[in-house]
Amino acid sequence: MMKITDTLKQRWREASALVNQIDEERMKLLEPTEKRWHASLDALQLVNDQCQAHEHIRCEACQAPIFDGDHYLGGDTPLCEECAPPYQDLIDAPEFFVHGDGNPATPEQCREWFDAHIAAGGSPSDSMARPA
Numbered sequence: 001m002m003k004i005t006d007t008l009k010q011r012w013r014e015a016s017a018l019v020n021q022i023d024e025e026r027m028k029l030l031e032p033t034e035k036r037w038h039a040s041l042d043a044l045q046l047v048n049d050q051c052q053a054h055e056h057i058r059c060e061a062c063q064a065p066i067f068d069g070d071h072y073l074g075g076d077t078p079l080c081e082e083c084a085p086p087y088q089d090l091i092d093a094p095e096f097f098v099h100g101d102g103n104p105a106t107p108e109q110c111r112e113w114f115d116a117h118i119a120a121g122g123s124p125s126d127s128m129a130r131p132a
């Protein structure tokens with residue numbers, strides 16, 4: 001009589017073989033882009049090295065360099081203009097916002113910041129990124 005562990009072993013072998021087979025197929029799909037991919041990585045590394053020569057911070061989400069004068073959202077997790085959330089997020093996701101001292105902001109505080117932006121003529125879809 002076959003033990004249950006024998007069945008499990010057989011199922012594992014089959015599942016594992018399928019993953020390996022599909023892995024090989026996926027590698028073949030990537031092959032045509034291999035050279036360009038490495039060339040683009042090298043080019044990015046070169047620019048990154050050149051960025052290091054300048055005083056800057058990095059966007060926590062996409063790693064883009066943020067230079068003096070660029071618009072961004074500051075704090076413990078700086079976000080570039082493209083990654084910074086819109087003001088509407090203060091209402092939709094207040095749990096993600098903190099005060100300047102790093103303490104979590106209350107939904108009421110977030111509502112105040114949102115209302116102040118709207119009262120100043122802003123729109124809920126405006127990016128929260130500001131000049132450095």
Ligand SMILES: [Zn+2]
Pocket residue numbers: 059060061062063064079080081082083084
């Ligand atoms: Zn970014």
